[in-house]
Amino acid sequence: xxxxxxxxxxxxxxxxxxxxxxxxxxxxxxxxxxxxxxxxxxxxxxxxxxxxxxxxxxxxxxxxxxxxxxxxxxxxxxxxxxxxxxxxxxxxxxxxxxxxxxxxxxxxxxxxxxxxxxxxxxxxxxxxxxxxxxxxxxxxxxxxxxxxxxxxxxxxxxxxxxxxxxxxxxxxxxxxxxxxxxxxxxxxxxxxxxxxxxxxxxxxxxxxxxxx
Numbered sequence: 001x002x003x004x005x006x007x008x009x010x011x012x013x014x015x016x017x018x019x020x021x022x023x024x025x026x027x028x029x030x031x032x033x034x035x036x037x038x039x040x041x042x043x044x045x046x047x048x049x050x051x052x053x054x055x056x057x058x059x060x061x062x063x064x065x066x067x068x069x070x071x072x073x074x075x076x077x078x079x080x081x082x083x084x085x086x087x088x089x090x091x092x093x094x095x096x097x098x099x100x101x102x103x104x105x106x107x108x109x110x111x112x113x114x115x116x117x118x119x120x121x122x123x124x125x126x127x128x129x130x131x132x133x134x135x136x137x138x139x140x141x142x143x144x145x146x147x148x149x150x151x152x153x154x155x156x157x158x159x160x161x162x163x164x165x166x167x168x169x170x171x172x173x174x175x176x177x178x179x180x181x182x183x184x185x186x187x188x189x190x191x192x193x194x195x196x197x198x199x200x201x202x203x204x205x206x207x208x209x210x211x212x
Contacts, residue, residue: 010202031078040073092183093155094121100174102147111163113137120158157186160208169203
């Protein structure tokens with residue numbers, strides 16, 4: 001969960017996605033500074049293997065990168081600063097199956113005029129409505145198009161979301177998978193999820209509450 005509590009991410013990485021995976025304890029929890037971890041991971045070349053190992057005695061994570069030459073880093077784990085967050089329990093009325101590149105372009109179109117977008121679901125289409133001081137945008141994604149692969153609407157719904165959060169989520173999802181699902185209901189959190197080789201990536205994003 002981000003500090004503003006607008007967005008939440010859940011990444012599930014099964015043991016089958018690793019070349020090797022061992023875990024002595026059934027539910028070992030490790031909290032790390034992601035920014036510091038990413039600095040280390042970016043030092044690995046495309047084909048260089050990375051090994052992460054928790055030293056249970058020191059609470060530090062050992063990061064080893066091998067390839068052209070061997071590198072060994074240590075990263076401290078963090079103390080828990082909050083309780084474990086439960087998965088949001090939301091009943092969604094709309095589920096759309098989209099190409100990630102297509103929805104990313106639609107979001108970038110909406111960003112030309114505003115910092116938020118209203119997503120409106122009809123029977124066989126999604127509308128992205130954005131309005132700014134000078135311009136407005138009306139973007140329609142129809143079922144069966146190159147962007148909208150499928151849509152199921154239990155109830156026509158609409159909700160407004162931050163475009164900056166939405167773009168970040170879709171940008172990462174597009175690097176992860178070519179297809180993503182978007183689920184939402186009127187004035188409720190949205191869920192974006194995709195899957196690649198057993199790895200699942202799931203985002204939740206709170207709606208923007210509009211006042212009259």
